[in-house]
Amino acid sequence: MDAAIEVADLRKTYRGRRTGEVRAVDGVSFRVERGEFFGILGPNGAGKTTTLEIVEGLRRPDSGTVRLLGRSPWPHSPELTRRLGVQLQASSFFEFLTAREQIETFAALYGATKARAAEMLDLVGLAEHANVRCEKLSGGQQQRLSIACALVGDPELVFLDEPTAALDPQARRNLWDLMRGISAAGRTVVLTTHYMEEAEALCDRVAIMDAGRIKAVDSPAGFIRSLDAPTRVTVAAGQLADERVKELAADEAFAVDDGTVVFETRDPRRLLTALAVDGAMDGLAVRTANLEDVFLHVTGREWRG
Numbered sequence: 001m002d003a004a005i006e007v008a009d010l011r012k013t014y015r016g017r018r019t020g021e022v023r024a025v026d027g028v029s030f031r032v033e034r035g036e037f038f039g040i041l042g043p044n045g046a047g048k049t050t051t052l053e054i055v056e057g058l059r060r061p062d063s064g065t066v067r068l069l070g071r072s073p074w075p076h077s078p079e080l081t082r083r084l085g086v087q088l089q090a091s092s093f094f095e096f097l098t099a100r101e102q103i104e105t106f107a108a109l110y111g112a113t114k115a116r117a118a119e120m121l122d123l124v125g126l127a128e129h130a131n132v133r134c135e136k137l138s139g140g141q142q143q144r145l146s147i148a149c150a151l152v153g154d155p156e157l158v159f160l161d162e163p164t165a166a167l168d169p170q171a172r173r174n175l176w177d178l179m180r181g182i183s184a185a186g187r188t189v190v191l192t193t194h195y196m197e198e199a200e201a202l203c204d205r206v207a208i209m210d211a212g213r214i215k216a217v218d219s220p221a222g223f224i225r226s227l228d229a230p231t232r233v234t235v236a237a238g239q240l241a242d243e244r245v246k247e248l249a250a251d252e253a254f255a256v257d258d259g260t261v262v263f264e265t266r267d268p269r270r271l272l273t274a275l276a277v278d279g280a281m282d283g284l285a286v287r288t289a290n291l292e293d294v295f296l297h298v299t300g301r302e303w304r305g
């Protein structure tokens, strides 16, 4: 079967009078398999939105090719469009329509029923707000409505551009559950995000993007494994005598800051067992590597998502 998405050597340069030339997308290639949950992770301005818009067929690249479900998005074909769900920015809503009217408009475009539209409103928790005009919905509610609109046609391939941006933590978790549900239903999902923990929690594979380029693609676990980073164990001040710190550290690195001791160990079990025996667990913190460390490793820059 064809891949869900095949992208080869995309390039896009914006030219502005004030900004000069901006190489927003600078030779991007990747492949997404059917049923995959694929993330594009990068800081603001990395080129995620431009890449997504090109892949969705909303923007033409200067060069490079895109294949969606085995076909080119150009010229537009209604047959292909109907199989895609694109989360448009909430600002593209008709503000005078109610949430129900808005999603029913989308449903009509996709050939979906009003019952399906109502079901989607319910799925994103907006059933009670069906009669509220879009302009009166909160930012989070508009975001959820835009996702419902993207899903109403029951698309095979769903594109979500920073769907949880500007949501409070609870609303973000709810949306995560919703996205997991879409993926579990066998849909291919492509998500852009600048939240590390979101990519880590949801994606099968993640492309790390910076300055218009994809620097690396792997599963979150694969990325972290390949770092081969030590576990960092922080022991609160006053828990260990200086001599004991040296004993425990043996040949591992440690640092002391204001009495707080930080061990870096490749054998956390040994160290944690010893700390438990010493009764030095109060205020203990254990940190393993995460995608933030991966970003630093892959791009050579601190994460400033």
Ligand SMILES: Nc1ncnc2c1ncn2[C@@H]1O[C@H](COP(=O)(O)OP(=O)(O)OP(=O)(O)O)[C@@H](O)[C@H]1O
Binding pocket: 014, 015, 016, 019, 022, 023, 024, 042, 043, 044, 045, 046, 047, 048, 049, 050, 051, 194
């Ligand atoms: N229409 C445009 N005209 C000129 N420059 C643009 C345009 N759209 C984006 N850019 C520039 O291209 C670069 C990539 O932007 P893009 O929006 O694709 O990145 P992003 O990773 O999605 O960032 P964000 O998370 O801020 O949306 C940025 O430097 C941005 O300022």
